[in-house]
Amino acid sequence: MRVAIIGMGTAGVSILRQLEAHSYFSELDIDVYDDPQNMGQGVPFQNDSAQLLINLPSKDMSLNAHDASEFFNWYETQNQFKFDNATYLPRFVFGHYMKSYLEKFNQQYSNIHLITEKATEMYLEQGYEENARIQYFVCTNHQQEACRQYDYVFLTVGTMAYHDPYHLKGLKGYIPSPYPTYETLNEVDSTDDIAIIGTGLSSLDVIRYVVKHHPNLPITATSRHGELPSVRGNMIDITLRHITKENFESILRSHFGVVPLESMIRLFKQECEDYNIPLQELINRKVGDPIKDLKYDLAHPEILGVFQSILETIKENMNWIWNSLSLQDQEVFMKKYMPILKANSNPMPPRTARLLIEEISAGHVVIKKDLADVQYKNETYIFKYHNQVEPDYFNVVINATGPKTQLKDLDDDDAFIIDIANRQIVQPHPMGGIQIVPETNQVISPRHGTLPHLIAIGQITNGINQARNGVNMIVRQSVQAVKSLYDFHEQIR
Numbered sequence: 494m495r496v497a498i499i500g501m502g503t504a505g506v507s508i509l510r511q512l513e514a515h516s517y518f519s520e521l522d523i524d525v526y527d528d529p530q531n532m533g534q535g536v537p538f539q540n541d542s543a544q545l546l547i548n549l550p551s552k553d554m555s556l557n558a559h560d561a562s563e564f565f566n567w568y569e570t571q572n573q574f575k576f577d578n579a580t581y582l583p584r585f586v587f588g589h590y591m592k593s594y595l596e597k598f599n600q601q602y603s604n605i606h607l608i609t610e611k612a613t614e615m616y617l618e619q620g621y622e623e624n625a626r627i628q629y630f631v632c633t634n635h636q637q638e639a640c641r642q643y644d645y646v647f648l649t650v651g652t653m654a655y656h657d658p659y660h661l662k663g664l665k666g667y668i669p670s671p672y673p674t675y676e677t678l679n680e681v682d683s684t685d686d687i688a689i690i691g692t693g694l695s696s697l698d699v700i701r702y703v704v705k706h707h708p709n710l711p712i713t714a715t716s717r718h719g720e721l722p723s724v725r726g727n728m729i730d731i732t733l734r735h736i737t738k739e740n741f742e743s744i745l746r747s748h749f750g751v752v753p754l755e756s757m758i759r760l761f762k763q764e765c766e767d768y769n770i771p772l773q774e775l776i777n778r779k780v781g782d783p784i785k786d787l788k789y790d791l792a793h794p795e796i797l798g799v800f801q802s803i804l805e806t807i808k809e810n811m812n813w814i815w816n817s818l819s820l821q822d823q824e825v826f827m828k829k830y831m832p833i834l835k836a837n838s839n840p841m842p843p844r845t846a847r848l849l850i851e852e853i854s855a856g857h858v859v860i861k862k863d864l865a866d867v868q869y870k871n872e873t874y875i876f877k878y879h880n881q882v883e884p885d886y887f888n889v890v891i892n893a894t895g896p897k898t899q900l901k902d903l904d905d906d907d908a909f910i911i912d913i914a915n916r917q918i919v920q921p922h923p924m925g926g927i928q929i930v931p932e933t934n935q936v937i938s939p940r941h942g943t944l945p946h947l948i949a950i951g952q953i954t955n956g957i958n959q960a961r962n963g964v965n966m967i968v969r970q971s972v973q974a975v976k977s978l979y980d981f982h983e984q985i986r
């Protein structure tokens with residue numbers, strides 16, 4: 494069976510690992526696609542500053558669904574990278590751990606082929622005879638002769654390009670993406686005034702690099718709300734007792750096949766009550782002063798850790814939770830509850846929080862809220878705020894607003910996704926990304942219906958997999974997807 498994996502970051506490598514673990518592996522012929530730089534490492538875990546840390550303790554994040562400490566054990570046994578504090582290792586180390594598997598497999602097996610180019614087009618062919626199987630053609634370089642034929646395709650292309658909310662792309666001094674952070678200052682003069690748009694996790698990444706390497710401080714990080722992510726507390730194992738499949742099934746039966754949002758929120762509150770979480774206090778704890786907010790989180794690691802653990806466990810189960818809601822309730826959830834979920838999940842390591850407090854206190858970093866607009870005039874960026882009469886002026890702007898989620902917002906940077914949407918292989922999901930079957934990750938095409946052998950995993954599925962694209966969740970989806978591939982292989986061999 495001919496298999497393609499398009500995109501060799503976390504999801505792609507994870508799929509390959511699952512494929513390799515099976516006794517029929519040698520009966521597959523596998524092409525993997527990515528550019529030479531990202532092949533095996535992906536974007537979040539590419540080579541970058543050692544200050545950028547993974548957001549889970551090193552012992553809790555791995556590509557092995559049965560052994561969360563596999564990455565840490567790999568780190569301990571290799572000699573290339575050593576750090577004094579290995580509790581949260583740099584992200585690029587995780588990238589090398591992933592890549593080590595790709596390199597090992599590539600040397601060991603002749604049925605894996607690395608194609609160090611990005612896919613540019615994909616199209617389908619289906620014969621007219623009964624039960625004709627769809628064949629997938631993946632092309633590179635816009636050349637028809639560079640198209641290869643497959644029975645099974647994994648679409649694991651990662652995040653879409655970054656938002657550009659103020660339409661600044663292409664202007665001098667505008668850096669459209671913060672990664673790799675160590676390249677953000679390549680074209681920047683030492684006297685330039687720098688602003689970062691966004692105050693989320695990628696903003697923190699770039700703040701830490703710029704503050705260490707740029708002499709003209711302070712740097713300003715700004716957004717509409719000006720809120721920093723929360724700080725990781727002491728996480729615990731959680732078993733959900735109220736948000737369970739059984740409870741959801743019983744609600745579905747009595748509510749015409751959906752779980753009303755208020756029922757879900759009631760069950761969530763019961764989960765929190767079981768752990769004595771002061772819910773109102775925690776969700777309203779931010780006072781708008783970044784130092785006070787960071788210190789609060791650092792001072793309450795126990796209760797925050799439990800709260801974050803509940804949210805993390807919910808995220809792990811988000812496929813059936815999210816897809817039990819009606820579309821209308823999903824929209825309400827996005828407006829009312831998603832900001833709370835986001836603000837309290839994917840927290841920063843405590844070490845990063847302490848460093849930020851130091852830099853803000855020293856006057857090296859300014860966090861500003863109420864950003865209203867950014868304009869470009871006379872080679873200067875003018876930042877206007879709702880709460881400030883005079884604008885701020887900067888020469889350089891680093892965009893850390895996060896990746897786009899809706900297909901309608903894409904531009905040439907995501908030409909491949911636009912291409913497959915244009916060929917009606919994929920279609921937008923109203924909540925973002927593309928339509929897939931939640932349980933199996935099979936793509937739902939507007940032209941061909943459900944495509945059982947075209948599997949999408951990762952950020953491109955964000956409408957269905959809301960908040961469910963961390964490493965461990967991707968690995969779980971990969972296990973399931975590869976099981977389906979071998980079930981099919983078993984039928985046809």
Ligand SMILES: Cc1cc2nc3c(=O)[nH]c(=O)nc-3n(C[C@H](O)[C@H](O)[C@H](O)COP(=O)(O)OP(=O)(O)OC[C@H]3O[C@@H](n4cnc5c(N)ncnc54)[C@H](O)[C@@H]3O)c2cc1C
Pocket residue numbers: 499500501502503504505526527528531532533534535536537538546547548549554584610611612613649650651652695909950951952962963964965967
């Ligand atoms: C900055 C950042 C930090 C994160 N940190 C963590 C963390 O610490 N822990 C955690 O659990 N999660 C983290 N995440 C969440 C993260 O999204 C996932 O963990 C994971 O890396 C995503 O895997 P992926 O395979 O979907 O994307 P990626 O790992 O980015 O892989 C996608 C790959 O597809 C390639 N590609 C794109 N288009 C094409 C094409 N047309 N043809 C061929 N190849 C293509 C890209 O080059 C890339 O290599 C982080 C996310 C970001 C953005």
